[in-house]
Amino acid sequence: MFELDPRLKADTHFILQWPLSQVLLMDDRRYPWLILVPTRLNVSEPFDLTYEEQALLSRETMALGELMKEHFAADKVNIAALGNVVPQLHVHVIARFEDDDTFPSPVWGLGHAERYELSARESLIDTLHARLRDIEP
Amino acid sequence: MFELDPRLKADTHFILQWPLSQVLLMDDRRYPWLILVPTRLNVSEPFDLTYEEQALLSRETMALGELMKEHFAADKVNIAALGNVVPQLHVHVIARFEDDDTFPSPVWGLGHAERYELSARESLIDTLHARLRDIEP
Numbered sequence: 001m002f003e004l005d006p007r008l009k010a011d012t013h014f015i016l017q018w019p020l021s022q023v024l025l026m027d028d029r030r031y032p033w034l035i036l037v038p039t040r041l042n043v044s045e046p047f048d049l050t051y052e053e054q055a056l057l058s059r060e061t062m063a064l065g066e067l068m069k070e071h072f073a074a075d076k077v078n079i080a081a082l083g084n085v086v087p088q089l090h091v092h093v094i095a096r097f098e099d100d101d102t103f104p105s106p107v108w109g110l111g112h113a114e115r116y117e118l119s120a121r122e123s124l125i126d127t128l129h130a131r132l133r134d135i136e137p
Numbered sequence: 138m139f140e141l142d143p144r145l146k147a148d149t150h151f152i153l154q155w156p157l158s159q160v161l162l163m164d165d166r167r168y169p170w171l172i173l174v175p176t177r178l179n180v181s182e183p184f185d186l187t188y189e190e191q192a193l194l195s196r197e198t199m200a201l202g203e204l205m206k207e208h209f210a211a212d213k214v215n216i217a218a219l220g221n222v223v224p225q226l227h228v229h230v231i232a233r234f235e236d237d238d239t240f241p242s243p244v245w246g247l248g249h250a251e252r253y254e255l256s257a258r259e260s261l262i263d264t265l266h267a268r269l270r271d272i273e274p
Contacts, residue, residue, distance in 0.1 A: 045203075045206065045213075046216065047202050054195060055195065059191075062184040065184050066182075069182065069184075076219075076221055078217070078218070078220075079218045080217035080218070081215070083213055083215075084213055084233060087213075106221070108243050
């Protein structure tokens with residue numbers, strides 16, 4: 001049975017389940033930062049998914065990126081599957097702004113995560129849940 | 138008419154044209170590092186491509202990642218579309234090793250590119266060209 005890697009679990013909050021992936025909010029208010037985790041066992045590389053799952057992951061990633069660009073009025077969306085630290089396949093989808101803390105650098109390894117206040121986090125999760133449940137990736 | 142961004146051109150070498158994208162070798166021998174550039178005008182985000190092109194980009198990315206993992210016996214493949222500096226849509230596909238210069242960090246912004254010797258570069262491009270031309274993404 002699928003279980004979220006404990007390191008991902010410690011840093012994120014669940015928003016909703018899409019056909020292939022869980023959509024998670026990274027608990028770092030410096031950036032609107034979501035993570036897709038395909039709920040498949042023992043998959044580390046996206047090309048280890050079946051072809052059908054690869055196509056679905058692409059559609060989920062594109063739908064999420066497009067929504068984030070629009071919803072947050074982002075200057076750029078960063079999309080990445082790295083997995084050097086946490087091997088469980090996960091795809092970062094991050095809204096970037098020319099005036100954010102680290103632009104134009106990628107976000108990883110720079111500065112420290114700033115956790116959301118509880119009420120701000122719950123409000124953001126509710127808002128994103130309402131937007132994402134209406135999408136059919 | 139499509140033209141490669143001059144900053145990408147300065148840092149890479151052409152390997153071959155796939156149905157959607159040019160496949161380029163990043164001129165940095167610290168990592169086997171290829172870049173896919175869809176030959177479409179004025180596209181910065183992958184979700185700005187048509188749905189058909191998005192599906193093709195996914196297949197090209199997966200095929201390239203799978204080949205690099207196998208060919209270089211990589212520990213992990215890093216895949217990313219960032220574009221904060223060069224807005225022309227391009228997808229990084231990088232073979233990573235637990236003993237490479239910066240593992241497990243992402244490669245961007247750490248250290249300095251080390252260019253290939255001409256003969257090593259030409260040999261690598263020939264080898265990759267021979268492998269990639271036989272793939273139908």
